[in-house]
Amino acid sequence: MRRWALALSALIACAVTVTSLSGRQTAASSEDLALSGGSSATIFDTTADAFARSLPKLTNRRRREFAVGNSFFNRNWVSAPASTTGRDGLGPTLNAQSCSSCHFKDGRAQPPTRRRVPQLGLLLRLSVPGPDGKPRDVPHYGGQLQDRSINGVPAEGAIRITHRRVRGRYDDRTPYELLRPSYEIVDRRFGPLPDDVQISPRVAPAVFGVGLLEAVPEQAILAHADPQDRDGDGISGRANRVLDARTTRTALGRFGWKANVPTVEQQNAGAFNGDIGITTPIFTKQNCPEGQDACRDAPDGGSPEVDARTLERVTTYTRTLAVPARRKVGDHATRAGERTIARLGCTACHLPELRTAGSDIPALADQTIRPYTDLLLHDMGPGLADGRPDGLATGSEWRTAPLWGIGLVQRVNRHTRFLHDGRARDLEEAILWHGGEAAGATRAFGALPRAERADLLTFLRSL
Numbered sequence: 001m002r003r004w005a006l007a008l009s010a011l012i013a014c015a016v017t018v019t020s021l022s023g024r025q026t027a028a029s030s031e032d033l034a035l036s037g038g039s040s041a042t043i044f045d046t047t048a049d050a051f052a053r054s055l056p057k058l059t060n061r062r063r064r065e066f067a068v069g070n071s072f073f074n075r076n077w078v079s080a081p082a083s084t085t086g087r088d089g090l091g092p093t094l095n096a097q098s099c100s101s102c103h104f105k106d107g108r109a110q111p112p113t114r115r116r117v118p119q120l121g122l123l124l125r126l127s128v129p130g131p132d133g134k135p136r137d138v139p140h141y142g143g144q145l146q147d148r149s150i151n152g153v154p155a156e157g158a159i160r161i162t163h164r165r166v167r168g169r170y171d172d173r174t175p176y177e178l179l180r181p182s183y184e185i186v187d188r189r190f191g192p193l194p195d196d197v198q199i200s201p202r203v204a205p206a207v208f209g210v211g212l213l214e215a216v217p218e219q220a221i222l223a224h225a226d227p228q229d230r231d232g233d234g235i236s237g238r239a240n241r242v243l244d245a246r247t248t249r250t251a252l253g254r255f256g257w258k259a260n261v262p263t264v265e266q267q268n269a270g271a272f273n274g275d276i277g278i279t280t281p282i283f284t285k286q287n288c289p290e291g292q293d294a295c296r297d298a299p300d301g302g303s304p305e306v307d308a309r310t311l312e313r314v315t316t317y318t319r320t321l322a323v324p325a326r327r328k329v330g331d332h333a334t335r336a337g338e339r340t341i342a343r344l345g346c347t348a349c350h351l352p353e354l355r356t357a358g359s360d361i362p363a364l365a366d367q368t369i370r371p372y373t374d375l376l377l378h379d380m381g382p383g384l385a386d387g388r389p390d391g392l393a394t395g396s397e398w399r400t401a402p403l404w405g406i407g408l409v410q411r412v413n414r415h416t417r418f419l420h421d422g423r424a425r426d427l428e429e430a431i432l433w434h435g436g437e438a439a440g441a442t443r444a445f446g447a448l449p450r451a452e453r454a455d456l457l458t459f460l461r462s463l
């Protein structure tokens with residue numbers, strides 16, 4: 001069966017080479033183009049499990065770690081003390097009871113649809129500007145709003161979202177309408193928030209492929225940075241540098257919407273602590289800011305609540321989630337759309353290709369991957385700005401979001417909400433929100449004839 005598929009795509013590959021000699025991405029055959037995660041970290045699955053599969057080749061030991069990590073990722077934690085000591089320690093305050101309640105099927109969340117109902121998948125990062133301009137924790141609330149809690153402990157508050165309609169037209173007069181959200185924190189249990197509070201709304205992104213992104217050498221990422229825009233194309237791209245909690249030195253940031261976390265392990269340990277209320281060897285303290293007495297008095301589920309071995313298994317699990325292959329790569333519309341994103345300059349940020357270097361997991365090493373990100377920060381203009389710095393990222397900078405797998409979100413997560421807070425209701429709206437460094441690309445998109453816009457979207461859905 002696979003043999004046939006390969007033979008067929010080899011034929012398509014010939015066609016591509018012949019027809020796109022003048023294109024920029026002629027080197028790769030369409031068979032290669034389909035392998036978003038490279039030759040050894042791509043899986044062929046277009047079902048609702050497309051984000052949830054392990055690397056095809058793993059040692060038996062890693063495969064067992066993956067299975068155990070998977071069960072911890074899906075586990076609903078309960079409050080301590082409980083008879084099931086392997087799963088207690090929830091909270092005292094939290095956003096969700098499990099990793100998978102936000103990253104459903106290892107995919108992405110959408111923003112809440114009804115007002116003031118605590119819903120999973122969107123969280124608010126909080127800060128106040130420190131004397132050096134760097135973000136500091138908010139007194140009594142910390143660095144994140146936990147809108148849920150265990151019995152007997154108050155949640156910190158609730159999120160209220162309101163929307164304003166923003167109308168526009170394509171150059172061909174076709175109208176569109178975007179929804180601009182604004183965020184308010186209500187039912188505040190620990191007093192008013194300071195006037196200068198900074199709020200960054202973020203939805204849970206998909207988690208597959210992070211092992212590959214971690215295996216891209218720092219130099220390869222920095223090679224694309226152009227902080228002063230020396231080549232004058234209007235696109236800069238800056239690396240974020242953030243505190244590495246293990247080494248206590250600064251390190252290149254790669255994960256999170258602002259590239260605000262250096263490693264998968266720390267992303268996971270941070271999620272355990274901040275989102276679920278579970279301590280690990282990396283973040284050993286219960287997340288109870290000063291003044292939250294009931295939180296501080298609540299029992300814990302051990303110290304730490306998740307041990308080094310379990311954290312490692314969850315980290316192996318997330319690192320070894322494979323990337324789904326592309327579909328319909330050789331189709332006429334897909335190929336036309338691919339040429340268009342290069343011509344409009346989308347690929348200046350959404351880099352089609354990166355290479356990984358060495359890795360302790362052989363399948364992650366030396367892969368040509370197609371994540372459509374440069375892992376760098378870009379100023380996306382006032383429309384997308386959250387006004388909250390994070391590491392070196394300013395209040396209007398975001399990490400180029402990887403686009404691999406984006407066409408399968410609807411199948412896996414049954415929605416098409418995109419961007420850092422899920423405001424875009426489909427891929428087209430996600431593009432229309434791009435401003436700042438991407439303003440030129442967005443203008444060019446708006447000037448396309450309808451059929452070319454459609455091809456571009458067809459290309460995105462093939463990822």
Ligand code: HEC
Pocket residue numbers: 073095096097098099100101102103120121122123202203204205206207210254255256257258260264267268271272275276314318
């Ligand atoms: C309350 C919802 C929520 C829960 C629960 C949650 N996450 Fe996340 N996750 C997020 C959000 C939001 C981000 C983006 C964070 C940012 O921008 O700083 C994220 C980012 C990530 C990323 C990085 C993805 C990338 O491309 O940068 C990984 C990996 C991850 N989470 C793993 C986990 C694990 C493991 C758990 C359980 C221990 C977990 N998450 C629990 C919401 C959640």
Ligand code: HEC
Pocket residue numbers: 235257341344345346347348349350378380384398399400401402403417418419420421427430431434437438441442445460
């Ligand atoms: C200057 C760099 C830059 C350019 C140019 C650019 N993008 Fe983006 N793109 C980003 C960043 C940064 C984000 C994340 C923004 C956010 O979430 O607020 C993003 C997000 C997206 C998303 C949503 C991804 C997700 O996971 O939610 C899509 C789709 C997308 N871009 C497509 C395009 C297309 C198509 C073009 C060309 C018309 C383009 N981008 C041009 C930087 C860029």
Ligand SMILES: [Ca+2]
Pocket residue numbers: 089090091092277278279286300301305
């Ligand atoms: Ca706890």
Ligand SMILES: [Ca+2]
Pocket residue numbers: 141142143144145146156289
């Ligand atoms: Ca908090």
Ligand SMILES: [Ca+2]
Pocket residue numbers: 226229230231232233234235236
């Ligand atoms: Ca430049």
